[in-house]
Amino acid sequence: MAAPNTPHCQNFAPLKNDLILRAARGERTERVPVWLMRQAGRYLPEYKEAKGKTKFFETCRNPELVSELTLQPIQRFNLDAAIIFSDILVIPVAMGLTVANDPGEGPVYGNPISSPDDLKILNPNFDILTELGYVYEAITLTRVKLEGRVPLIGFTGAPWTLMKFMIENVSAGPNPNKARTFLVEHPDASHQLLGMLRDAITRHLVYQVKAGAQLLQVFDSFAGELGPHLFSKFELPILKQIAKDVKEKLLELNLDPVPMIVFAKDAHFAIEDLSLSGYDVVGLDWCVQTLHARKLAGNRVTLQGNLDPVMLFASKDEIKKAVKEMLNKFGTQRYIANLGHGVLKDTDPDHVAVFVDAVHRYSEDMNAVS
Template sequence: MAESTSADVQVFAPLQNDLILRAARGEKTERVPVWVMRQAGRYLPEYKAAKGDKAFFATCRDPELVCELTIQPVKRFEVDAAIIFSDILIIPLAVGLTVANDPGQGPVFADPILLPSDVDRLNPKPDMEKELGYVYEAITLTRKTLQGKVPLFGFAGAPWTLVKFMIENVSAGPNPNRARRFLVEYPVAARKLLEILTDAVITHLVLQIKAGAQIVQVFDSYGGELGPKLFNEMELPCLRRISHEVKKRLVEEKLEPVPMIVFAKDAHFAVEELANSGYDVVGLDWTMKPTHARRLAGSNVTLQGNMDPVMMFASKEEIKKATKEMVQKFGTQRYIANLGHGVMKDTDPDHLGVYIDAIHQYSEEINSTA
């Protein structure tokens, strides 16, 4: 019987590889599933060929091209999931900021948030289906095109990380502390901004799931910058509300539940809190010791991570050795292998392939002797 994301929305081909979904739910897996953050992107020659000179945000708005870019790494590697090609910065656009440049080409936003009055000009209740419909169309198309080969990820940026970009225009150059200063200098406006973004993230994730996403991740790429006090006071409540409200909305809309992952880079101090925040999986960056993270997280969540992305520049033998050590430390159950952050743009795809294959090889070997 074909899977469906709801009784009356979409019907898709049966899933052939559910390793990641089982691992996320804490079910037994015969090998460790693996995918990598930014696996669809500029390190692949086929990505460059398909995208050409098309601007980044324009690429994100092209469902057919997004579908092609999303599936490219699935064709090249034995990854256990696809992740939709998109960007976390589309949510600030949906709530009212305007584009100045593509990411990496100077200021992303023409009208960053600098004062409390800037928050008031945002749309607190945008029509997300109208603003970001191209994402949902791309997800449905990609899910159908995958024909059940692997699950499809949706994702969103976490509220604080979005605030960081909206205030500091990160790729325009360093504006250290401006966003954190906003949180403490204008706490009322900051909480209003976080609430607007949290609502948008919840809706965006639900609509992605409705369109066909089978697992979702919340990226808090600057989470660790807050430190324990601000993270616990300002961001953690947002992350908790996202996990709880998404799951509640899925029940209300009679949609199948999907696993949820939270990845808060550099937030070592919050592993225990994140493990109890309603997510099925906690992602780890490369600076965390797997055994220490296991102790902090406990046995009720799956861990994801955490090979240092620069290891993809090591020799193939060194990659294999480091991968084997990582799998041994994490164990083969309640574990999803990944990098500790996104794959770097100059990475040799063949080296990444060695890493992916080694995850499967060594985890299968460990399971066979268990």
């Protein structure tokens, strides 16, 4: 399914709120922008109503429904960005892994990778519009429906995180260490697989921008499992290459590069390296000490994060207090407020509103006296 309307032929409405873009570029902002990972999802009653009994992956392939789900939190909260509703696992499926079933949390593969020979089943040169056009169509449709209200974020999983899913079949249940073992037992095949994923991810990100995405985030949800040695050997060079290649390819297409965010969960050992990796923003999980992260990253990049998602289960006063503490540590410039991971499914939407509004109110107050 191709995306018929791209920025080449679609005139999108002028952007009314560019706060997050300015923050990502390191420009001064009058308040701290805020969005939430997994902000469109199961914690919203309107999500459950709109999705109904449609399977998760079927939902991802329905551009009209995807657009509706993406816009739901924007209509409910005063957020500074929308993020397209999709899944990181669309790429392995596009490359040839078959989905045995769709339990609602993501696909379970019928043919996970278990040996170097299994790489032969993958097609790294898949037709991207045929396999992933539904994503780009949803992005274009959502940009139109946003009417310039806030920027739209596109995203992908990082190579290592996708490799882990492809080998361990994570959605089917825990199978720890199998992917890390594959790295050390089969280093050449691992580099080959990661290279395939790098190229697919790069193409996917470029096409998302062509379709209308205004920021990009790379989710490396299992980065911390690698530790400093394996992360530096296998993943960090690939992450750097993705940032470089995406920006170069966009320029070749006469499209302005968009800000890029890397979120390497639990990779606290790599904050300094990530700040030098070519991304504009480094996302932090809730286990990072804020001042330590600022010291390591310096003023090279914008930081994003990192309230513990369970804090949204606290009282409203406690949420406001936590926001104040977070802002005091991060400051109000070169900063994007977010959670340290995705919104948990039983979160009260009213508490999300308290979080979002507190970020705006307190950061405006801090800027007024600075």
